[in-house]
Every structure is written in C-alpha cells, then in structure tokens.
Amino acid sequence: MASTPTEHPSTTSPFPTRQKPIPYTEHNGHRTQLSSILPPLIFGTATFNHQYNSDPFALDTTGLVTSALTHGIRAFDTSPYYGPSEQLLGDALATPFVRETFPRDSYCILTKVGRVSAQEFDYSASWVRRSIARSLERLHTNYLDLVYCHDVEFVSPTEVLEAIRELRRIRDEEGKIRYVGISGYPIEVLGDMAEMILRETGEPLDAVQSYANFTLQNQTLAGPQGIQRLYNAGVSVVPNASPLGMGLLRRQGVPVGAMGDFHPAPSTLRSAVRHASDFCDQHSEKLEVIAIRYALEEWISLGSSCGSKGDPASGIPWKQESNDDVGGTKLGVSVIGVSKSEELEKTMLVWRSILDGLEGGEQTALQAGRWYRAWEWSRNRRKAVQILAEGVQEILGPWFDFAWESPDSGFVNQRKKDGEVVEEADAPWLTPAASPEAKPCDAAEFSVEKELPLR
Numbered sequence: 001m002a003s004t005p006t007e008h009p010s011t012t013s014p015f016p017t018r019q020k021p022i023p024y025t026e027h028n029g030h031r032t033q034l035s036s037i038l039p040p041l042i043f044g045t046a047t048f049n050h051q052y053n054s055d056p057f058a059l060d061t062t063g064l065v066t067s068a069l070t071h072g073i074r075a076f077d078t079s080p081y082y083g084p085s086e087q088l089l090g091d092a093l094a095t096p097f098v099r100e101t102f103p104r105d106s107y108c109i110l111t112k113v114g115r116v117s118a119q120e121f122d123y124s125a126s127w128v129r130r131s132i133a134r135s136l137e138r139l140h141t142n143y144l145d146l147v148y149c150h151d152v153e154f155v156s157p158t159e160v161l162e163a164i165r166e167l168r169r170i171r172d173e174e175g176k177i178r179y180v181g182i183s184g185y186p187i188e189v190l191g192d193m194a195e196m197i198l199r200e201t202g203e204p205l206d207a208v209q210s211y212a213n214f215t216l217q218n219q220t221l222a223g224p225q226g227i228q229r230l231y232n233a234g235v236s237v238v239p240n241a242s243p244l245g246m247g248l249l250r251r252q253g254v255p256v257g258a259m260g261d262f263h264p265a266p267s268t269l270r271s272a273v274r275h276a277s278d279f280c281d282q283h284s285e286k287l288e289v290i291a292i293r294y295a296l297e298e299w300i301s302l303g304s305s306c307g308s309k310g311d312p313a314s315g316i317p318w319k320q321e322s323n324d325d326v327g328g329t330k331l332g333v334s335v336i337g338v339s340k341s342e343e344l345e346k347t348m349l350v351w352r353s354i355l356d357g358l359e360g361g362e363q364t365a366l367q368a369g370r371w372y373r374a375w376e377w378s379r380n381r382r383k384a385v386q387i388l389a390e391g392v393q394e395i396l397g398p399w400f401d402f403a404w405e406s407p408d409s410g411f412v413n414q415r416k417k418d419g420e421v422v423e424e425a426d427a428p429w430l431t432p433a434a435s436p437e438a439k440p441c442d443a444a445e446f447s448v449e450k451e452l453p454l455r
Contacts, residue, residue, distance in 0.1 A: 016318060021105035022074065022310070024178065034146070034179050034206045035236045035330065038108065038308040040300070041351060042075040043068045044241060044337035048085040056084055059339055065092035067341060069102050071348045072313030072321060077209075077241070077335050078139075079112040079150055080131060086111065090139035104141060111135050112150035112183060114163055120415040123149065123159035125166035132170060132177070143176050148183040148209055152193050154407050164197055164205075181207030183241075185406040187220050194233040204234025209335070211241035214299055216249055216291045216392050217273070218401050222302045231305050238306035241335035243295030250288045251277045264404040272399045276392040285388060292347065294389045296334050297354045297382055303332020315352030316368055325367065327359035353378045 024032045043065070048056045065076070076093075078085045092098070093109075113131040114123045135144065149163045164180060171177040182197075182205060184190050190208050198204045208230050213221035220226055227238050246263060247255040253270065254263040265273075277287040300307075307330035314321035323331070338344045356365045357378030365374035393400045 016070070016101050018100070019102050019106040019320075021103065022108065024105070026178075029172065031178065033236060035306070035308045037310045038146075038207075038237055038333060039073065039075045039310040039312065040308055040331040040333045041073060041296075041313045042077050042108075042110065042239060042333065042335040043073050044077045044335040045085045045089050046077075046079070046082050046242075047337040047339045048078075048088045049083040056088065059088075060341065061088040062092040062095060063341060064338065064344060065089065066095070066098060067344055068313075069098065069107065070317050071315055071344075072311075072319065074106065074311065074313070075108040075110060075145075077110040077239075079115065079148075080135060081112065081115040081117070081150060086135055086138040090141070094140040108145035109139055109141060110146040110148070111139070111144055112148040113167070114152075114155070115150035116415060119411075119413070121151070121154050121159075121413050122415045123155050123163040125162055128163050128166040129170070132167075136176065143178065146179040146181060146207055147177050148181045148207070150183055151406075152182045152184045153186050153189040154411065154413065157193065157196050160193055161197065161200055164201070168201075168203070179206035181205050181209060181235075181237075183209035183211070185211060185213070186403065187213055187223075187226050191225060191229040191233070194230055194235055198233050204236070206235075207237045207239065208235050209239045209241055211335075212245045212248075213403070214240045214302070215243055215245045215295050216276075216287075216389055217245055217269075217396060217399065218403060220401055220403065222299075227303060227306055235306055237308055237333055238303060239333040239335050240295065240299045240303055243299075243334060243336065244288060244291055248273060249291040251281075251286055264406070266404070269399045269402060272396050276395045279391055279395055280388060283388060287392070289350075290385055290388050290392065292336075293350050293354070293381075293385050296336075296351060297357070297385070299332040299334050300354065300358070301332065303334075304330045307332040312355060313348065313351060314368060315348040315355065319368060321355075321364075321368070325364055326355050326361075329359070353381065357382055 022037050024037060026032070048059065048061055050056060068076075076089055078089050080086060113128050114121055116122050132144070132147065136142065147167055149160055149167075152160050160182065164182075167177055167180045171180060182190065182193055184193075187210065190210060194205055194208055210221050210226070212218060213226065221238070221240060230238050244250060245265070248263060248265050248270070253274070254261065254265065273287070280287045280290055309323045309328075309330050311320070311322050312326055312331065336347055338347060352368070352370075353374070355361070356368075356370060356374040358364070361375035361378060362372075366372060371377070
C-alpha cells in the first residue's frame with residue numbers, strides 16, 4: 001500500500017462559465033512579456049503519437065484535453081513531428097463545448113517548425129511558412145501563441161537564424177505568431193544558439209525549451225551552463241519538458257509504442273534506473289511518482305529566474321486560481337505529458353499539493369476547499385521526496401547528469417535542398433483519423449532511428 005494519502009478535490013464545482021482571456025496586448029510592436037502570462041504548467045501532446053502509444057487514435061484525446069482545461073491547464077505544446085498530435089489536439093479544442101466555454105484567447109497553443117521526420121530537417125524560410133500555414137489549419141486557429149524551432153542541434157546556426165528571422169517576420173507582418181523560441185536537447189547548443197540569436201538580431205528569444213535535462217537523473221538545466229546562461233542571453237522563459245526523461249524514469253521502463261523502442265538511453269543506464277525503482281519500492285513508493293513530484297516542485301523555484309507569472313492550474317475542477325493566490329512570484333515552467341485520464345488526475349493532484357506548499361499555502365489550501373493542514377503535509381512530503389531523490393541519485397552514480405548524444409555522430413540530414421524539389425512531408429498516419437476500428441500497428445512495418453528521440 002502506498003504511503004501517500006489519497007487527496008480529494010473540493011466537492012463543490014460551480015457551473016462552467018465562459019473562461020476569461022489571458023491578458024495579452026500588443027501595441028506598436030511592444031508585446032506583453034511572455035514571462036508574465038505563460039501558464040507554469042503546460043500540457044505536452046508528444047504522447048499523441050506512435051512513439052509513445054500503439055495507436056494514438058484510440059486514446060481519448062478529446063476527453064484528456066477537456067479535462068485538462070477544466071482542471072485549469074491553459075497551455076498545450078505540440079509539433080508537426082509528433083505525427084497526428086496537432087490534428088488530434090486541434091480537433092479536441094474545436095468541440096462545441098470547448099469553443100463555447102474556453103474561447104481561443106483563454107489558452108495558449110505552442111507548436112514547432114523545422115523537424116520534418118527522424119532524418120529530415122528543413123529550416124528554410126519557405127518551409128517555415130508552409131509549416132505554419134499547415135499548423136494553423138490542423139489546430140483550427142488563426143494564430144499561434146509560441147512557435148519553437150524544433151531540435152536546433154541537428155542543423156547549423158545559419159539555418160536556425162534563417163528560421164528565426166522568418167518566424168519573426170510572420171509575427172510582425174502577418175500577426176499569426178506571438179512569440180518565438182527554440183527547443184532542443186544539448187544544453188551547450190541551446191546556450192550557443194540563444195547567444196548567437198541575440199548577437200545577430202539584437203532581440204533575445206522569448207523561450208528556450210529543454211527536455212529531459214531537469215529530472216531525477218539529469219539536472220544540468222539548473223546549472224550555470226543551463227538556465228543562468230539562457231537568462232544572461234535575455235531569454236524570457238525556459239520551460240522544462242519531459243520530467244520523466246521521455247519515460248525513462250518509470251517502474252515499467254521506457255514506453256514502447258507502435259514504432260518500437262525509440263529511447264536513446266543505453267542499457268547500462270536503464271539497468272541503473274531499474275535498481276533505483278527497486279529502491280523506491282522498498283520505501284513503498286513508485287519511481288515515477290517521486291520523479292514527477294521532484295521535477296515539478298524543484299523546478300518551480302530553480303527555474304523561476306526564467307519562469308512566469310501566468311496563472312497556474314489549480315488542479316481542482318472549475319477552480320480558477322491566479323498567480324497572486326500562490327505567492328505572486330514567478331514560477332518555473334514545466335511541460336507534462338499523459339496518455340490516460342487517470343495519469344492526468346494523479347498529476348493534477350500532485351501539482352495541487354505542490355501549490356499548497358508555496359508561500360501563503362495555508363490560506364491558499366483553505367480557499368481551494370482543501371484540508372486545513374494541506375500546506376503542512378505538502379512541506380513534509382517535499383522533504384520525504386528530496387530524501388528519496390538523493391537515494392536515487394546515489395544509486396545512479398556515474399549516470400547522474402549523464403546526457404546521451406544528440407544528434408548521433410553519424411547523423412546526416414536527408415532533406416533535399418539547394419533548389420531540389422521538396423516532397424510534401426505529410427505521409428499517411430498509421431491509423432486514419434476517427435477510424436471506428438483503431439488497432440495497434442505492427443512495429444516491424446516501420447523503420448525509425450532509435451537514437452533520434454521524440455519530445
């Protein structure tokens with residue numbers, strides 16, 4: 001039996017009303033700072049893809065998105081590279097209930113450009129335009145809140161600069177984009193790119209998204225070459241994505257979808273993680289519970305210098321909460337990904353408890369209809385998680401702060417360039433959208449380079 005007590009949301013849920021817009025303004029080229037409005041908890045939809053699930057069309061993606069919204073989540077991260085993710089997210093946001101209750105200006109949509117497939121990257125201005133137009137269509141929207149250049153380590157600085165300039169042109173001349181950023185894995189590359197873009201354009205990036213670099217296993221994002229360097233380069237927000245290391249930090253091991261085992265972690269690291277999971281079992285805890293709570297809770301403070309004052313998700317159905325309700329300071333931004341409603345519910349309970357432990361948490365818990373000692377319980381829970389986290393890190397030993405190679409040393413971009421005809425990148429998805437007979441796919445039919453991870 002788990003040692004963590006069951007937490008129940010408030011029993012009173014007001015009738016759903018039309019949600020308020022996020023307070024964005026733009027005048028004479030001056031925009032609201034992203035760090036003042038981006039929600040600190042973002043729903044990542046990389047799980048709406050075949051690398052994480054045998055058949056994403058069999059997932060209740062509409063139910064997941066609707067539940068996330070009702071629990072206070074107001075930002076969704078996706079990418080054209082995530083297979084049908086953009087279309088599934090767009091369809092979920094286009095249901096009559098969501099359109100009526102959650103107007104488009106009450107939540108943020110974050111997507112990406114540049115990564116076409118596992119072996120293809122196209123950062124040209126022409127492809128950026130084409131990709132943005134396609135994303136707008138799939139997501140059923142006339143603007144995108146934030147667009148990242150996806151996995152910048154796979155292309156040259158010159159290519160990244162071309163894409164950034166084109167994204168900013170679309171932002172300034174067409175109004176289809178509000179904020180521009182980059183994403184990737186190697187910490188040093190993210191720092192190099194952020195500094196280069198500031199130096200070459202005179203304008204800092206709005207956001208730099210890192211993944212799997214602040215977890216139980218790897219915490220380099222919190223170091224001087226991580227968030228401090230990005231802060232010095234003027235970056236407004238640094239979201240920490242994949243707090244479970246793309247599923248590495250789970251009792252059952254890395255996720256295996258229709259495309260097989262894509263995870264880049266070596267077998268020796270996976271073995272160390274299994275030993276860490278056994279250690280957590282011995283203390284009546286699950287590795288993934290400790291991992292998710294640790295990453296979310298610690299990044300709230302460690303990532304605050306490049307965090308946001310956007311309204312947090314309350315974690316309670318139909319309970320709106322402002323940043324002032326949880327202390328009024330910037331909170332480090334995290335991206336979570338789930339595939340099932342029970343995963344979302346558990347994650348939101350953890351998030352609610354984390355918020356209870358922030359400054360002014362005693363009163364916040366009472367206002368949220370929570371137990372009057374919820375703040376005390378949250379603070380004690382944090383101490384217990386920190387102790388187990390230190391034990392996990394001792395077991396990982398030399399694998400703590402290890403980062404796998406990205407890209408692989410033999411990587412070659414297979415995208416056609418220099419005037420050659422570029423084929424349309426939209427290959428048929430493994431299961432037709434809205435198929436009444438969705439079935440798992442045979443992984444043997446598909447060939448994907450396992451060392452090229454998905455975010």
